[in-house]
Each structure stands twice: as C-alpha cells, then as structure tokens.
Amino acid sequence: MSAPIVLQIFRGESDAGQEQRFEVPAVEGMVVLDAVHYVQANFANDLACRWNCKAAKCGSCSAEINGRPRLMCKTRVDEFADQEIHVGPMRTFPLIKDLVTDVSWNYEVNKQIPGFTPAPNEPVPYRMLPEDTERVYEYRKCIECFLCQDVCHVLRNHDDKSAYYGPRYMVRIAALEMHPLDTRKRTGLLHGKAGVGMCNITKCCQEVCPEHIKITDNAIIPLKERMATDVYDPVARIARKLRPGRASQPGSESPDGLAGATPPQRFAVKDVVRLKTRGRRFARVGRVLPDGKLEVWILHMNGKVQHWDGPKIVRTSEVTNNYGPLDEVGIGSKLVEQYITEDHAAEQQH
Ligand code: SF4
Ligand code: SF4
Numbered sequence: 001m002s003a004p005i006v007l008q009i010f011r012g013e014s015d016a017g018q019e020q021r022f023e024v025p026a027v028e029g030m031v032v033l034d035a036v037h038y039v040q041a042n043f044a045n046d047l048a049c050r051w052n053c054k055a056a057k058c059g060s061c062s063a064e065i066n067g068r069p070r071l072m073c074k075t076r077v078d079e080f081a082d083q084e085i086h087v088g089p090m091r092t093f094p095l096i097k098d099l100v101t102d103v104s105w106n107y108e109v110n111k112q113i114p115g116f117t118p119a120p121n122e123p124v125p126y127r128m129l130p131e132d133t134e135r136v137y138e139y140r141k142c143i144e145c146f147l148c149q150d151v152c153h154v155l156r157n158h159d160d161k162s163a164y165y166g167p168r169y170m171v172r173i174a175a176l177e178m179h180p181l182d183t184r185k186r187t188g189l190l191h192g193k194a195g196v197g198m199c200n201i202t203k204c205c206q207e208v209c210p211e212h213i214k215i216t217d218n219a220i221i222p223l224k225e226r227m228a229t230d231v232y233d234p235v236a237r238i239a240r241k242l243r244p245g246r247a248s249q250p251g252s253e254s255p256d257g258l259a260g261a262t263p264p265q266r267f268a269v270k271d272v273v274r275l276k277t278r279g280r281r282f283a284r285v286g287r288v289l290p291d292g293k294l295e296v297w298i299l300h301m302n303g304k305v306q307h308w309d310g311p312k313i314v315r316t317s318e319v320t321n322n323y324g325p326l327d328e329v330g331i332g333s334k335l336v337e338q339y340i341t342e343d344h345a346a347e348q349q350h
C-alpha cells in the first residue's frame with residue numbers, strides 16, 4: 001500500500017490564515033480535487049473550495065498548487081511523489097474563505113468590452129468558411145478559469161487592475177477583433193482602458209493556460225501590432241486625416257469611455273481581409289496608401305497551395321472583414337506551400 005498523501009491546505013479568511021496539514025490515503029489516478037474532497041468529507045467539513053465539473057471544463061477549481069496556478073481537478077497527485085502538496089487560493093483576487101476567492105472583478109471587466117457586432121445587413125443565419133472558424137476557435141476554448149489573470153504580474157504583483165484588463169480579456173478581445181463577421185474596432189479600447197501596452201510579453205499566462213491557448217503569441221502580440229499601427233503609425237495617421245476611419249464615423253464610437261482616444265485605423269500591413277466585391281476572396285494588405293486605399297495581394301487556392309496575386313489597389317469600402325495580422329503561412333496552418341505572383345492578367349479573369 002502506498003504512503004498517504006500529505007496535503008498542506010490554506011485555511012483562513014481575508015488576509016489572515018495559515019496552512020493546515022492533512023494526510024489522505026493515496027488512490028490510483030487521484031487528482032488534487034479528490035484529495036481536497038476527502039479532507040472535506042473526513043476532517044474539515046467547513047473547508048471552502050469551489051468546483052463544478054471535475055473535468056477541466058468549468059474553470060471553477062482554480063488554485064495554486066505548490067506555487068503554480070493550476071486546476072485542482074486536472075492535477076494528479078502522483079506528480080508530486082514524495083513531496084507535500086501545498087494548496088492555496090489564487091493570490092491575485094481577494095480571499096473569501098480557504099480556497100475560494102472573489103473573482104467578480106473579471107466579470108466587471110468583461111462588461112466593458114463591446115460585444116460581437118456584425119454588419120447591419122449581414123445575412124442570417126451567419127455563414128462562415130471553415131478556415132474562418134478555425135481562426136477564432138482557439139480563443140473560444142477559454143473556460144474562464146482566470147489562472148492567466150492570477151499569474152500575470154501586472155495584476156498580481158503591482159495590483160494594478162485599473163491599468164490592464166489582463167490576458168483573459170486580451171483573448172476575448174482577440175476573439176472579437178478577428179471574428180470574420182465582426183465589424184467593430186476595439187484598438188482604441190486596447191490602447192486606453194484595456195491597457196495592452198502594460199503586457200511585456202513574459203508569456204507566463206500562456207504557460208499556465210489549461211486550454212493551451214497561445215495567449216501571448218496568438219492574442220496579445222497581434223493585438224499589440226494592430227493597436228500600434230492604429231495609434232502610432234504616421235502613415236496611418238495621415239490616411240485617417242484624409243479619410244476618417246470607421247471609429248470616427250457617427251455612432252461608431254464605443255460607449256465605454258473612449259472619448260479622446262486616437263481614432264483607430266482599420267487596416268495594417270500584413271492584415272488579411274475579405275473582399276466584398278470578389279465573393280469570398282481573401283487578400284493580404286501590402287500597403288495602406290496615403291489616400292486610405294489599400295494595396296493588396298489576392299489569395300487564390302489550388303488544393304492546399306496558396307497563390308497571392310497582386311499588387312491590386314482596392315478601396316476600403318470593398319473590404320467586408322479584417323482578420324488581423326496572420327503569420328507568414330497565411331490563413332490556417334494546414335497549407336503546405338504558398339507563392340507570391342505578380343499576375344494582373346490572372347486576377348482580371350476572376
Ligand atoms: S505575457 Fe503579458 S499578459 Fe501574460 S503574464 Fe506576461 S505581462 Fe501578463
Ligand atoms: S485564457 Fe486560459 S488561463 Fe486564461 S481564463 Fe481562459 S482558459 Fe483560463
């Protein structure tokens with residue numbers, strides 16, 4: 001029979017409390033949440049812990065296990081052979097009791113983000129290409145466990161919740177900004193209240209995400225690039241003066257206190273866009289011209305091979321959606337080859 005597991009569980013309320021030692025019989029396949037439940041059932045009926053699914057899907061059982069933010073239901077006790085297992089509450093949020101923290105600040109932040117906004121004339125039911133849905137699928141895997149918020153040093157060490165929404169909400173904003181049917185711009189919000197500039201790309205959030213969302217690589221960095229283009233790019237500034245962007249049009253300013261924020265420019269170099277007048281064609285932005293028009297390279301597919309034809313000048317009114325900057329592979333990661341061709345004649349035929 002294997003030795004009992006030694007748990008050191010934090011007990012206390014508000015700022016006062018200390019660890020209490022428990023011994024729990026080891027059972028094969030046991031996770032930390034099982035051990036905590038054993039303690040609740042046998043030694044400490046008043047031990048407070050939050051959980052729901054026990055399947056790593058509800059995001060309720062977040063805690064700090066041996067100093068690392070983790071889901072209790074996804075952490076096996078045999079990972080800690082011959083070690084005591086220290087279980088404590090997330091430290092970034094106010095403690096309610098024992099392992100339960102008050103995470104309501106996150107829900108308040110969530111309310112400040114303008115939701116999904118399709119074009120008024122977008123036909124319903126909404127239709128999207130499979131590659132479009134793949135692009136946003138990663139962000140939609142979030143289970144709101146707030147482990148990334150817990151580990152983020154901007155929120156945790158500096159307790160600066162007024163300056164930064166945190167990685168979870170960068171993921172949500174990315175899901176909206178890169179949604180193929182969303183038309184709203186949120187770069188003014190990112191630059192202002194959401195505080196994307198506070199993130200210094202340490203990637204700690206990405207390391208603890210139980211859904212393996214590449215929070216920094218696929219959400220925060222693209223949002224930073226987009227925000228920087230909109231707010232700081234001098235060419236984009238000139239273009240905005242010549243041709244005001246969407247956010248400066250009547251009724252387009254978000255209702256979240258962004259007055260005074262620099263009106264965002266909708267397009268940046270390397271953004272992938274969908275062209276209205278060319279069916280469901282994708283194009284990659286090569287340049288944003290001073291008059292606001294776009295020089296684009298238009299995507300043609302031949303099986304899994306991409307051809308980017310161009311350059312072609314299009315008006316921004318020809319663009320239905322802006323997907324944001326994609327990596328060098330382009331749309332989706334399953335494509336094996338891509339070619340850039342200067343083929344105006346070929347483009348005319350389509
Ligand atoms: S990468 Fe940014 S959001 Fe993530 S933990 Fe570091 S500072 Fe916070
Ligand atoms: S992004 Fe990952 S770590 Fe952050 S709340 Fe969502 S699932 Fe949890």
Ligand code: FES
Binds near residue numbers: 059
């Ligand atoms: S109990 Fe649902 S994620 Fe752990």
